[in-house]
Amino acid sequence: MDALRLLQFEEYGAIAQFTRADAPGVSCDSFASLNLGLHVGDDPEAVRKNRRIAADIVGLSETRIVYAEQVHGARVAIVHAKDAGRGAYDTKDAIQGVDGLVTSARGLGLAILAADCTPVLLYDPYAGVIGAAHAGWKGTAQGVVMATIEEMKKLGAHPEDMLIALGPAIRGCCYEVDRPVTDALTAMYRNLKTQESLPFRASERTPGRTMVDLPTLVRLQAETAGVPHEQVVDTSVCTHCMPGFFSHRKQRAKAGRHAGFIAIRPRRLSLRGRLR
Template sequence: MEGFMDALRLLQFEEYGAIAQFTRSDAPGASCDSFSSLNLGLHVGDDPEVVQKNRRIAADIAGISETRIVYAEQVHGARVAVVHADDAGRGAFDTADAIKGVDGLVSTARGLLLAILAADCTPVLFYDPYAGVIGAAHAGWKGTAQGVVMETIKEMKKLGANPEDMLVALGPAIRGCCYEVDQPVTDALEDMYRKLATREPIPFRVSERAAERTMVDLPTLARLQAEQLGVPHGQVIDTSICTHCMPGFFSHRKLRGKAGRHAGFIAIKPRRLSLRGRMR
């Protein structure tokens, strides 16, 4: 991973022929106030024309046409859709046209950029360079509790992907230092954790402010789900960025629901590159 002013680029993915990055909120864009400055969310109350300009800027940063981007509706669930070349542009210009009812997208189409928006939830990117399969998922607490990361990997396997060959990246998200939740959320996430075959301690701790509340690290739970399905620990890349207490990314909680959205983007580059050997 390498940090740039405009985006976090995943160099491990690029080495194997992908475009993979997480955009930054503070990259040069056209939005103002709490949406400043590269807000990519059309659904958050920002001027739609300004957001479209920002989306063109983000596409330029990624080096791909905005007409080749596909967005999911993102309903805080665990459903995943397979998308194809003829889905290019879905959700790019109108939220009503996004892929309905899903929080994950997978594809084998070269040059098709999968997009996931976030502002505290974990954007997760997936890539099997040998099978030529990519994925992107939105893992909020509800999606995490329902296993959206595992569901994305399962859909990729149906397209020929092998978890042992996958790279997985966990984008900027609210972390255990700042994500305080109530008992129903704790119960749902504990139930998911108990179903995982892991000896790693649950990434929870009691809140210092209120004993009945819990501090949760959602990206760690996403990582454990990927490892449950067979992705090697060393092939899960965690940006380790907390959107709530670190600069450069939107936080829905910090801005009390008035935040813009950054994005995770992934595509297989249009021109096939030679792969230099297995990752393991």
């Protein structure tokens, strides 16, 4: 299996997949083998070849995919057909200063890189709008997923019609953080309209530190923004303790990047009924 396919998205006319680190690629050593990060110290030409391979895996052309700079913030950009290929071969050409991308252009792919942070894919099949977001702890504390949903609404999307997928990420079993991180995430959580408990627990390994389930906080943000609980798809993969994915916490500077890709198929499909 070279990627995690989101069949729920495909049923409604989208291409939506999360790649695996161990899919056949050309990178070596700790970057083996399908590293898609141009900024991590891997051979740039190997990464470009890997991106072409990844595009083939998901069924897109690399010249039709848009990449974000990803700065651990909450800014989101609306992109258009003219942006096709930005960031595919050079990080300087990516959409600068953003951690989320949104479009209504059919056949235009959005890419989000990750290696512990939560890659998030979003789709309103009735409005024909997609989004992709990079939710690390800083972006989550700033509400990057809610910001992505707000930008999608500008293109006519409705949260109650959205499908959202949470990709491979470090989970509460492995994500141990210090007080500044928990304080920032707690402040964000208090603004959410939820009765669910804060997904924290005391670390059994390090006194004074906390285990955090970041994807759960991302889900709660989406639900607060109006996405029904049953329309949130969680891959339930922990990048730190499960094989097949890159983990910055485990590999440090030698960690590559896997990615989430999403696009609306060029041919409009006939949709019947609502999602719920």
